[in-house]
């Protein structure tokens with residue numbers, strides 16, 4: 001990982017809206033310097049995939065509810081199988097997303113608003129207005145709950161997305177139920193404190209085109225996700241890595257599994273028992289990779305603090321912050337490690 005965040009600054013490349021087009025140029029043998037994220041080859045190295053035993057929702061269904069990791073202090077991500085989401089639906093989400101990215105660029109400006117909290121946003125890297133070094137990634141971000149939004153093209157996107165986001169919320173609710181039990185918190189307390197009935201759910205589609213210099217570029221820079229839980233699927237092409245005990249580890253997706261990634265707000269709500277996971281996406285020079293990250297957070301107006309139940313016996317390790325403000329802070333900066341979480345963590 002880069003030791004320090006690349007310097008902030010206005011870039012002459014601010015008008016770049018898409019890496020796909022660049023990657024498709026026939027004579028591209030190297031990458032422009034503003035995609036050189038890693039300068040030291042050691043930073044891109046990762047260990048072999050860890051073999052993980054997936055928890056299965058149906059096997060763990062109530063009263064023994066699903067678990068993520070062996071104990072609540074985990075910093076781990078887990079693949080979940082038997083989640084109840086049909087494989088065809090997961091494939092359809094990836095296919096229709098690919099269709100969106102394949103639309104002519106001339107048809108996409110309507111999805112490129114200035115405001116980072118607009119409900120439909122297509123773009124490249126993470127925040128080109130703030131980054132000096134870009135990520136080798138195009139993205140589509142759509143707010144799908146509590147209000148459902150969707151680009152009006154390609155035509156099948158709406159139906160597929162609506163079903164996938166509903167099914168994902170059901171999976172997340174089951175997982176959160178298990179997590180609340182593991183923390184000794186009533187499910188209703190969690191629901192109420194986090195405003196889960198109007199939870200913010202964001203669909204993020206990531207496109208990582210083939211890259212001529214995969215050891216220098218990054219698909220998405222090291223970061224933790226800001227919500228409670230992210231459900232991640234991909235098109236059979238590997239690229240996700242997570243940091244475990246200071247080392248980067250490749251994550252291999254089991255067929256038909258969903259990776260569950262713990263986000264900052266679960267870390268805050270659990271007062272640090274669950275730790276959000278530092279992860280990144282790497283690129284390759286053979287195949288285009290698509291990943292779909294479904295972010296599931298509290299409701300935007302919730303002021304999130306560690307659960308009251310936990311604070312009966314523990315000192316708070318995080319200061320309260322409105323979820324919307326947290327989201328704004330994260331989205332309007334460059335993506336860098338756990339930098340936003342650090343702002344609310346109480347240092348001992």
Ligand SMILES: O=C(O)CCC(=O)C(=O)O
Pocket residue numbers: 204206220225232239240241279280281291293
């Ligand atoms: O593409 C991946 O595997 C990771 C994507 C990701 O971390 C994100 O969208 O937040």
Ligand SMILES: [Fe+2]
Pocket residue numbers: 223224225279293
């Ligand atoms: Fe992420």
